[in-house]
Amino acid sequence: MRPASTETVVTNDHHNLQTKQSTSLPSSSSSDRVIIAGAGPTGLFLAYKLAKSGIKVDLVERLPDISDAPRAAGYYGATLLALKDAGLLHLAAQRGYLTRAVGWRTAVQDDGHGNKTWGRLLCNIPFDQGSQERPEMGMLLLPQPKLCELLKEQIHVLNGMQPGSVKFHFHSELSNVHDDGHGVAVSVRNPQTGIERELRGILFVGADGAKSKARQLLGIKLQGHTWPERMIAADVLLRNVDVPPLTQLHFIVHPVHFAMVIPLERPVEGETTLWRFSMATDPMDNSTEEELLREENLARLFENYMVGPRPPQYKVVSKTVYRLHQRLANTMAIGRCALVGDAAHLNNPVGALGLSTGILDCDALATAIEMILHEGGPLSLLSTYSDARRQVFQSFVSPTSTANKLRLQQEPVAADDDWLIRKMQNPTLETLHDFIKPYITVWRTDMRALVAEQAARDEPILKANLSEAF
Numbered sequence: 099m100r101p102a103s104t105e106t107v108v109t110n111d112h113h114n115l116q117t118k119q120s121t122s123l124p125s126s127s128s129s130d131r132v133i134i135a136g137a138g139p140t141g142l143f144l145a146y147k148l149a150k151s152g153i154k155v156d157l158v159e160r161l162p163d164i165s166d167a168p169r170a171a172g173y174y175g176a177t178l179l180a181l182k183d184a185g186l187l188h189l190a191a192q193r194g195y196l197t198r199a200v201g202w203r204t205a206v207q208d209d210g211h212g213n214k215t216w217g218r219l220l221c222n223i224p225f226d227q228g229s230q231e232r233p234e235m236g237m238l239l240l241p242q243p244k245l246c247e248l249l250k251e252q253i254h255v256l257n258g259m260q261p262g263s264v265k266f267h268f269h270s271e272l273s274n275v276h277d278d279g280h281g282v283a284v285s286v287r288n289p290q291t292g293i294e295r296e297l298r299g300i301l302f303v304g305a306d307g308a309k310s311k312a313r314q315l316l317g318i319k320l321q322g323h324t325w326p327e328r329m330i331a332a333d334v335l336l337r338n339v340d341v342p343p344l345t346q347l348h349f350i351v352h353p354v355h356f357a358m359v360i361p362l363e364r365p366v367e368g369e370t371t372l373w374r375f376s377m378a379t380d381p382m383d384n385s386t387e388e389e390l391l392r393e394e395n396l397a398r399l400f401e402n403y404m405v406g407p408r409p410p411q412y413k414v415v416s417k418t419v420y421r422l423h424q425r426l427a428n429t430m431a432i433g434r435c436a437l438v439g440d441a442a443h444l445n446n447p448v449g450a451l452g453l454s455t456g457i458l459d460c461d462a463l464a465t466a467i468e469m470i471l472h473e474g475g476p477l478s479l480l481s482t483y484s485d486a487r488r489q490v491f492q493s494f495v496s497p498t499s500t501a502n503k504l505r506l507q508q509e510p511v512a513a514d515d516d517w518l519i520r521k522m523q524n525p526t527l528e529t530l531h532d533f534i535k536p537y538i539t540v541w542r543t544d545m546r547a548l549v550a551e552q553a554a555r556d557e558p559i560l561k562a563n564l565s566e567a568f
């Protein structure tokens with residue numbers, strides 16, 4: 099028997115974070131709780147959705163608090179609808195901003211007076227200003243840490259109304275999951291003290307990111323490939339000059355150093371604001387990460403993307419190197435356990451399909467869990483969820499993000515002949531609606547409609563599943 103020990107458990111009941119001492123080991127949650135590993139954006143969004151529908155959650159996170167690592171920033175199409183349905187869109191829009199257009203263009207060029215101006219515009223996709231009635235027509239820019247902060251705050255609000263809805267367990271690294279057929283036993287370890295304890299729940303969700311321990315413990319493989327080039331992401335404070343009236347997000351077409359240049363705050367001419375430069379490295383470049391992130395290397399790359407007088411004045415506030423993948427878990431659910439977000443799939447960042455797909459996983463999984471726990475639905479709804487979301491990744495997210503990357507990674511003259519670029523050179527309203535349609539109809543999974551459709555088709559699998567009442 100393991101000795102009892104003192105463990106610090108951080109909960110956020112009653113609105114504020116509290117630290118309490120627990121001497122029991124194993125400490126256990128009541129068995130009607132859903133345990134989520136990972137308090138990144140997907141873990142937080144799922145916890146919020148479940149708590150909102152009255153399902154209690156234990157959220158375990160290995161870090162001392164939610165991460166402030168700068169990563170994804172753009173949300174559009176069905177993701178905005180999912181945020182709207184969760185009652186979060188107006189709050190998210192207050193903290194971010196709705197962009198006017200994304201443009202594909204060549205690298206910056208000399209203006210003949212020693213300054214650089216934006217490169218040739220190949221095409222624009224104008225977004226509506228994303229009215230509340232048609233949010234799917236807009237694009238929201240909100241850095242990932244700000245979204246996480248908002249979700250955490252809103253969970254605290256729910257905890258204020260229904261104490262204990264979501265218990266945060268920081269400093270708690272997932273170390274084991276055991277599904278005994280009646281519930282799940284989840285072991286977590288404090289990375290600082292090494293102390294382990296156990297939580298019991300009814301279902302388990304791995305939302306613990308690309309290197310998911312949950313995925314490993316469940317024996318799930320992540321199949322696919324890794325692209326040869328790496329990406330440098332640098333967040334830079336920059337004085338805004340030459341801000342185009344329409345195009346705010348710039349996709350720089352280049353056969354090697356393709357890039358995305360994105361203002362993380364609304365860019366106002368003359369003001370200094372934060373920008374994200376996501377810049378591809380040469381696949382033949384074997385430099386270490388440290389070498390890639392050296393000041394002189396960044397300055398050399400920025401020459402391709404920064405407009406205005408030379409030398410450009412800027413301050414790098416964060417920088418990182420990451421690899422690009424197209425990978426999918428061979429299942430997103432086993433028994434009482436499911437995966438969401440990066441734990442389940444990875445795609446290259448061109449077109450902002452990564453985090454958004456994770457948010458849409460949570461949107462579907464929250465409904466499946468609600469149907470199981472509140473409406474007597476079968477446990478096999480988790481498999482229905484897995485099949486549906488894997489299909490969305492295979493048929494839409496992965497091919498679309500692959501095409502997005504390859505469209506950016508070519509000579510501009512070749513890009514001129516690309517069907518999307520030609521279509522968007524003079525887009526009509528109908529062209530824009532056709533473009534956004536799959537991002538609304540295909541990307542999101544309506545679990546209730548899917549189950550009703552399967553039942554209507556009288557599928558033998560569903561009939562068998564329904565007979566194993568949960």
Ligand SMILES: Cc1cc2nc3c(=O)[nH]c(=O)nc-3n(C[C@H](O)[C@H](O)[C@H](O)COP(=O)(O)OP(=O)(O)OC[C@H]3O[C@@H](n4cnc5c(N)ncnc54)[C@H](O)[C@@H]3O)c2cc1C
Nearest residue numbers: 136138139140160169170271272306307439440450452453
């Ligand atoms: C540099 C960079 C730039 C990116 N840019 C874009 C972009 O422009 N557009 C886009 O769409 N996507 C982008 N992405 C991807 C995007 O950030 C991810 O899709 C998103 O973070 C996925 O969210 P998640 O909640 O699934 O996982 P994560 O954000 O990785 O969160 C996982 C959480 O689980 C915790 N955790 C991990 N292991 C354990 C464990 N064993 N026990 C407990 N907790 C654990 C982690 O600490 C973390 O808090 C980028 C990623 C990187 C790295």
